[in-house]
Amino acid sequence: MSSEPVTEDDLHAYADGQLEPARRALVEAYLAAHADAAAAVRDIRAQGEALHRAYDGVLNEPVPSRLTRTLTAPRRPPALAAGIAWLACGLAAGWLAHGALPTLSGNGEAVVAARFAHDALRAHVIYAAEQRHPVEVPAQQETQLVAWLSKRLQMPIHAPDLNAQGFALLGGRLLPADGMPLAQLMYQAADGERLTLTIRNAGPESKNTGFRIMEQNGNSAFYWIDRDYGYALSGGIGRQRLLEVANAVQRQLQP
Amino acid sequence: MSDFATDLASQLPRLRRYARALTHDAAWADDLVQDTLERALGRRWLFRFNGKLSAWLYTMLYRLYLNDAARRRRLTLVPPEQLPEVADPAAADPALRLDLRQALARLSIEHRSVLVLVALEQLSYKEAAAVLQVPVGTVMSRLARAREQLRLLLDGGAAGAATLTRIK
Numbered sequence: 390m391s392s393e394p395v396t397e398d399d400l401h402a403y404a405d406g407q408l409e410p411a412r413r414a415l416v417e418a419y420l421a422a423h424a425d426a427a428a429a430v431r432d433i434r435a436q437g438e439a440l441h442r443a444y445d446g447v448l449n450e451p452v453p454s455r456l457t458r459t460l461t462a463p464r465r466p467p468a469l470a471a472g473i474a475w476l477a478c479g480l481a482a483g484w485l486a487h488g489a490l491p492t493l494s495g496n497g498e499a500v501v502a503a504r505f506a507h508d509a510l511r512a513h514v515i516y517a518a519e520q521r522h523p524v525e526v527p528a529q530q531e532t533q534l535v536a537w538l539s540k541r542l543q544m545p546i547h548a549p550d551l552n553a554q555g556f557a558l559l560g561g562r563l564l565p566a567d568g569m570p571l572a573q574l575m576y577q578a579a580d581g582e583r584l585t586l587t588i589r590n591a592g593p594e595s596k597n598t599g600f601r602i603m604e605q606n607g608n609s610a611f612y613w614i615d616r617d618y619g620y621a622l623s624g625g626i627g628r629q630r631l632l633e634v635a636n637a638v639q640r641q642l643q644p
Numbered sequence: 645m646s647d648f649a650t651d652l653a654s655q656l657p658r659l660r661r662y663a664r665a666l667t668h669d670a671a672w673a674d675d676l677v678q679d680t681l682e683r684a685l686g687r688r689w690l691f692r693f694n695g696k697l698s699a700w701l702y703t704m705l706y707r708l709y710l711n712d713a714a715r716r717r718r719l720t721l722v723p724p725e726q727l728p729e730v731a732d733p734a735a736a737d738p739a740l741r742l743d744l745r746q747a748l749a750r751l752s753i754e755h756r757s758v759l760v761l762v763a764l765e766q767l768s769y770k771e772a773a774a775v776l777q778v779p780v781g782t783v784m785s786r787l788a789r790a791r792e793q794l795r796l797l798l799d800g801g802a803a804g805a806a807t808l809t810r811i812k
Contacts, residue, residue, distance in 0.1 A: 398784045401791070407768055433791055436798075437763040439744045440665070444764060447661040453674055456656060459681045460649040515657050520766045606654065 395419040400426060404433035406521065441522045448515050449565050498596070502619060505571070506603040506612040509587035509621035512564050512573055514608060517583040517624075524560030524575050534561050538572040542590045544617060548574050549586070549641040554634045556584055584624040584631075586638060591619035600635060602628070611635040615642060648688050652681055655698055658765065662702060665760045666709050668749045676712065680705040699767065703775045706757060713753060747797035755790035762787055 395416055402408045403416045420427040516523050526534040531548060539545045541563055548558055556576035564571040564587070572588045591614050598614045609631050612621035620642070622635045659680065663673035683704050684691070691700055748756055754776075761772040762783075769787075773780045 397788055401784065401787055402769070405762060405769075432795060436791060436794060440748075440759070440764045443744045443748075444661050444665045447664050448657040450657075450660070452656050452660070456660075456674060456678055456681065457653070459678050460653055460685070514654060606650065 395426070400430050401433060404430045404437070438522070445522070446565070449512070502591075502598070502601070502612060502614065503603065505587075505589055505619055506601070506610050506621045508564070508571065509573075509585070509612065510603060510605055510608055510610045510623050512571070512587065513585045513610070513623035514606070516562065516573065516575065517585060523583070525562035527560040528558040530560075531558065538563060538588075541570050542572055542588065543569075544590050546572055546588050546618075547642060549638045551576050551584075551634060551637060554637050555579065556634065559583070582624070582626055584622060584626070584634060587621040587623065589619040591617055593617055595619070600632070604628075613639065615639065618642070649685070651697055652684055652701075655701055658698065659701055659705065662760060662765050663705060663709070665748065665764055666706075666757060668745060672712070676705050676708050679708050683708075696771070698765075699771045699775060702761065702765065702767070703777075706775055709757075710753070743798060744794075747794050750797055751790060751793055754786055755793060758783055758786045759790040759794065763791075 399408065399412065399416050403413060403420075408416060420430060526537065528534070535546060535548055538561060548561070551558070555578050557578075559575040559577045561572060561574040564573050569590050574586045574588070576584045576586070595614050595617055597616065600611045600613050603610045603612065608623060608625045609628055610621045610623040611631060612619070613635075614620075620638065622631060622638055624631050624634070626634075656677070659677050660673060663676045664670060667673045667676065680701055684701060691697065748759070751759070757776060758772060761767045761775055762769065767775065769780050769783050773783045776783065778786075
């Protein structure tokens, strides 16, 4: 089958990452020899990236409360409903209603840090699952990536090297947040497992803290403050392994 | 919240992006998402657990969108120039973004939906075919036409805009 001539459908499937490996190799050879076809593939990909730029912002918007209420409204048998309504107060709000979580209101340091960890975990779940555009700037442009994020956070940041822990830098993105933006660095293991390190400017008055942990739906985040930096390392690799990576991050990022 | 509702909750950001790209109207998009959630909760036993939850939700939302769109067409037509801005603090290039949204809004529903499912929501061609209830071959031909039309709209009829080379 793989020896059939390359068609326009092949170019789309190639650009969409939906070709079998054998066919993909054939198309790659074809593209190397046909500049017009290669340009067409670039156009297709540029369009996809433009779509993501136009709509990915929706992923970071707070979910309207009427939608979260739909999920928590009792609609099951009455005996169950009471329990669910009661649970809804705490659980549902925790995952969904960003900013509306009763225990995360206020401006104390622990509250701000927990809200940051919550944002970091939420962004981890959203972007780690993205197959084709998990990062805004790829690791190939690490220097520019770090310079850009440093500028936006108004403090020099560094991307720790986690290759010894089995995770290579994939790239990063800026996360919109209330007030100060957040930087998200994404790492990937050979098996595709992803971790994200989220960094915030915690301000000059921040006090160092040890590791704290937040967990949601099988994902964990260790978060801590080191001088002016707030960090959150998020992943679904289990607490113990994540802690080992968090230790490596902390060791590397210390002065 | 039940496990199922928690699963639905984790799909919310992507469902909202999908609905926003289909409708270009934040309020309408969230109405569609809400109707989809209610339908999913009411029909949860129809969901096969070996299936992909996102694809099931996309399918329901797409049907609701088709119904709504047909009803709205009978009422009013909003010119794409008057479509509201999408709040998007992360976007780097506002000029490009607006053009792209306007261009996307001008595509037919069939072309817009296939492009949104494949290029934005990253569904495989087979999954997109299931959502749209058309054969995979139709997904491929619609996708090629949608991309070509979007490209022409974005080029704004620039002189000498080369059409995508047809290879046979």
